[in-house]
Amino acid sequence: MARAARQPIRLKRVYDPAEPGDGQRLLVDGVWPRGKTKQELAIEAWLRSLAPSAGLRRWFGHDPARWEDFRARYFEELAANPDGLARLRTYLDRGPVTLLYAARDEEHNNAVALRDFLMLARRSGPAGRQAGATPRTLPGVRGNA
Template identity: 60%
Template sequence: MAATIRTKRIYDPVESDDGTRILVDGIWPRGVRKDDAHVSRWLRDVAPSKTLRQWFGHDPQRWEEFRQRYRGELAGVPERLRELMTLARQGPLTLVFAARDREHNQAVVLREVLLEELAVEDEPNEPSSPVCYSHRFPDARR
């Protein structure tokens, strides 16, 4: 069964097919009251580190390097990735973010990682563990 994982700005209207909504930003979005966010959880520890976020600054020219660095940081939170993968297997999962740029943000990268890991798990007779590429990023500490 293919998992449905979406990304969505927190400022977009909530829709019935959003499923479980998880905020994946390190800081709470401006102008949004917690009661109005309609998120099931706020997983700050899957957000990019402050240093990485500030370095990136949503500059599309830094996108590829940001993707690689952020994947390295995600390698440090395999329990959270497993948790998100479990939620995705249970029904639609929406990764909620605040950035204006819908194509260059952490939710896009996190979605990629989750879908890759779920695909590996679905392959028959293939051993898998979340974030098995973590050895490529020895300096990805927060």
């Protein structure tokens, strides 16, 4: 059976209201957002295993000057998490997805990096994955070794 075409991955702050176009709303932070209930968030799932490690999150501290290094390190964590990525793929195969995050910075947060990782992995295709390509090793990703 052919896989359904993948939908664009949307991003949204958890403090913004849910909208019909959000599709499946997935929380991708490691810490539950303050003052919010599951019902208020209207989430399909909390994919805590895809959040950056606590140590990486603390090191980054949402400092835009550390963004490129954060992305590279987070990509390594994601590449080492096939089970978490497989779970996310099941949602992506079902239809539109919105990744929810709590950070104030809409350009430098783990949801942005996770979306970037997924987009790079899609471009590498099955051949790239079989050859050991990860977003960290793909051309155009800053911070490559």
